[in-house]
Amino acid sequence: MILLANSEAWPGFDQTVELLKNNAYGVDAMVAGISAVExxxxxxxxGYGGWPNMLGKMECDAGVMDGTTxxxxxVGAVPDTLPVAALAHEVMKRLPHVMLTGEGARRFATEIGFPVDDVLYEDSKRVWWDRLQKELLPDELKAFPDIPLAPLSRTITDPERVRDTTVFLAQDSAMGIHAVTSTSGWAWKYPGRVGDSPIAGAGFYADSRYGAAACTHTGEMTMRCGTARSIVLALRFGHSLRAAVDMAMEDLGQLKxxxxxxxxxxxIDAAGNHEVASFQCPGExxxxxxxxxxxxxxxxxxxxYDPQRATQRGS
Structure with missing residues (x-):
C-alpha cells in the first residue's frame, strides 16, 4: 500500500491512511479524506476555503479514477456544492457519462440527495470585493456585473493567489492504484473556467498495471500536454518513474x-515508488x-526539476 498527496491534504490524510490500513477500497478511502479537505x-x-470566480461565485472541480477498471x-464548474469529489465518484458509479459540468452537475447532485451548500466563505467574499474595488473604474463598479469580463481576465484574475489542487494517489490492499482530485480553481477565474483537475489524462490518471499521476498548479499547461497520462504511458513503455516524470516536465518546458x-x-508506480517534482514553482x-x-x-x-540533470530518456 501507498498514499501520496500534496501538502494541503493534511485535514484528511490521516483518515485515508486509517481506511487503507483497514483494507478499504482506495477510491472510497481517498474520497473520505478529500471530503475533509473540502x-x-x-x-x-x-472547497469552502477556496476562492470565487470573477463574479464572486464559487465553482468547484473534482475527478476520480479507478485504475483497475x-x-x-x-465534475467541473459546479455551483453550490462542497463535496465535489464525492459527487464525481457518484458520476462514475451511477451514470454512463464521465463528466458533468455547471448546472447539470448541480441538478444531478440534487437528484441523488446532496444538499445545496453555502460554499462562499465570508473572508473570501471580502477579499474578492476589495480586489474588484481596486481594479475597476467607478463606472465599471456601478455597472458590475453587467460589464465585459474578458478584458479583465489578465488583471483581476490573480493566479498568484492560488493555483493549487488537492490530489490523492493510492495503491490499496488489493493492489489497485487510484486517483482523486478536488479544487476551487484559480482565484478570480473567468466564469465557467475548468482546469485540469477534472480532466482525466491532464490533471490525473491511474492504471493499476503501471501507476498514477496527478498535477497541481497551472492546469492550462498540463491540459495542453496531457501530462498525467503521459507519465503513466511512459511507465507502460518501461521507463522508470523518475524518467517518466522528467519526460513530462521536459514536455512542459517546450511550451513557449x-x-x-x-x-x-x-x-506513484506499481512497484511502490513515488516521485513529487516541481517545475518552475518558486519556493519549497x-x-x-x-x-x-x-x-x-x-x-x-x-x-x-533541473533540466540539466534530468534523467535521460530510457533510463
Missing part, C-alpha cells in the same frame, strides 16, 4: 506561448507520504 476553511485552494467520474507558470507532479514544495512500514505519515520536500 470542508476545512484553512485550506484556501479547495479505468472508470472515471468528474500561452499562459506559462509552475506545475507540480505527484506520481512539500507533500504528504505514507506506506505501511512508517509509524505515521511524513511531510516531505519535493525535488526541483
Amino acid at each position: 470542508r476545512n476553511v484553512k485550506v484556501r485552494s479547495v 479505468r472508470e472515471v467520474g468528474s 506561448t500561452g499562459f506559462l507558470a509552475g506545475v507540480v507532479i505527484h506520481a 514544495i512539500k507533500y504528504w507520504f505514507w506506506e505501511p512500514t512508517m509509524s505515521k505519515p511524513e511531510l516531505r520536500i519535493a525535488r526541483q
Whole structure:
C-alpha cells in the first residue's frame, strides 16, 4: 500500500491512511479524506476555503479514477456544492457519462440527495470585493456585473493567489492504484473556467498495471500536454518513474506561448515508488507520504526539476 498527496491534504490524510490500513477500497478511502479537505476553511485552494470566480461565485472541480477498471467520474464548474469529489465518484458509479459540468452537475447532485451548500466563505467574499474595488473604474463598479469580463481576465484574475489542487494517489490492499482530485480553481477565474483537475489524462490518471499521476498548479499547461497520462504511458513503455516524470516536465518546458507558470507532479508506480517534482514553482514544495512500514505519515520536500540533470530518456 501507498498514499501520496500534496501538502494541503493534511485535514484528511490521516483518515485515508486509517481506511487503507483497514483494507478499504482506495477510491472510497481517498474520497473520505478529500471530503475533509473540502470542508476545512484553512485550506484556501479547495472547497469552502477556496476562492470565487470573477463574479464572486464559487465553482468547484473534482475527478476520480479507478485504475483497475479505468472508470472515471468528474465534475467541473459546479455551483453550490462542497463535496465535489464525492459527487464525481457518484458520476462514475451511477451514470454512463464521465463528466458533468455547471448546472447539470448541480441538478444531478440534487437528484441523488446532496444538499445545496453555502460554499462562499465570508473572508473570501471580502477579499474578492476589495480586489474588484481596486481594479475597476467607478463606472465599471456601478455597472458590475453587467460589464465585459474578458478584458479583465489578465488583471483581476490573480493566479498568484492560488493555483493549487488537492490530489490523492493510492495503491490499496488489493493492489489497485487510484486517483482523486478536488479544487476551487484559480482565484478570480473567468466564469465557467475548468482546469485540469477534472480532466482525466491532464490533471490525473491511474492504471493499476503501471501507476498514477496527478498535477497541481497551472492546469492550462498540463491540459495542453496531457501530462498525467503521459507519465503513466511512459511507465507502460518501461521507463522508470523518475524518467517518466522528467519526460513530462521536459514536455512542459517546450511550451513557449500561452499562459506559462509552475506545475507540480505527484506520481506513484506499481512497484511502490513515488516521485513529487516541481517545475518552475518558486519556493519549497512539500507533500504528504505514507506506506505501511512508517509509524505515521511524513511531510516531505519535493525535488526541483533541473533540466540539466534530468534523467535521460530510457533510463
